[in-house]
Amino acid sequence: MMDALSVVRQLRDLASEPQNRGVIVQDQGCLPGLVLFLDHKDPDVLFATLQTLRYLAELSPNIPTMKNELGMMVSLENLIGREDLSVDIKALAKEVYNILSAPVNPAPRTDGGRKKSQFFINSSNKKAKSVTLHIQGLDNTQQRSVCEEALLKVKGVISFTFQMASKRCTVRIRSDLSTESLATAIAATKVLSAQQVVKNEAGEEVFISLNSCGVEPAKNTALPDYLPEEEESTEMEVDRAISRTAAKEDSSGSWLNAAAGFLTKTFYW
Structure with a gap:
C-alpha cells in the first residue's frame, strides 16, 4: 500500500533521471501533489519533496510551469520562515525558491565570448x-x-x-x-x-x-x-540512458500514473 513517504521517494528517484523530468512536470497530478506535500507534517516527506523539486528544476523548461503552479512559491516561503524545521530543510526550500525565482533566460553576452549553455545562470560555474x-x-x-x-x-x-x-x-x-x-x-x-x-x-x-x-x-x-549543470554531451546522455535498469525503464510510466492517482485520491477533496 502506498504512503506519502514511499510515493515521494519513488517520485524523487524518477526525477533524478534527466529524461523523466519533463514528463513528471507535465503530468496533471504529480506537480500539484508535490505542492501539497510541502505542507506535510513529516520532515522526511518535506525533505524528499524538496529534493524532487530540485531535480525537476534542473530542466530549464520546467521552471516557468513549476513557478506558476498554484501554491508553489507560497508554500516554499512558508517553509523558509518556519522555526520548527531543520536547517537542511529550510536551506533546501530556499534553494528551490531561488531557482524558480531566477531569470530563465539571462541576458545574452555582448563581450564576444563563447555563448553559455542555457543552463548557465551564475558565472561562478x-x-x-x-x-x-x-x-x-x-x-x-x-x-x-x-x-x-x-x-x-x-x-x-x-x-x-x-x-x-x-x-x-x-x-x-x-x-x-x-x-x-x-x-x-x-x-x-x-x-x-x-x-x-x-x-x-x-x-x-x-x-x-x-x-x-x-x-x-x-x-x-x-x-x-x-x-545548474553544464549541458552534458550526447555521449553522457546515452550513458545515463543505458545505466537505467530495464525494470525501471519499463515501469516508470505505469508507476507515475499510479502515483498521480494516489496523490489525487489522497489530497483532492
Missing part, C-alpha cells in the same frame, strides 16, 4: 569541476538516500547525478573542494565508500582509491547557491 565516483554499497534507493544526505551537507557540493546500475555518482563541486573530502563524507555513513573513476592514457577507465582526509569536511549551514 567556471570555478566548478566534475568528479565521478564509484560508490561501494550503492545497491538500493535506501543507500542512495544515505549518500544524497551525506553529499548535500558538504560545503562546496553543487549538484550530483546517480547512475545506479554502475554504482556511480557524478558530483559537481567547487574547484577548491578536494575529492578526498567527498570520500570522507561518504565514509562517514559507515555503510558506503568511494573511489574516483578516471581515464588513463589509453582511454581506459580505472579506479583510484581515495584516502579519507581524516578531517570532517565543512558542512553547509545553508546549502550552496544553486549552480
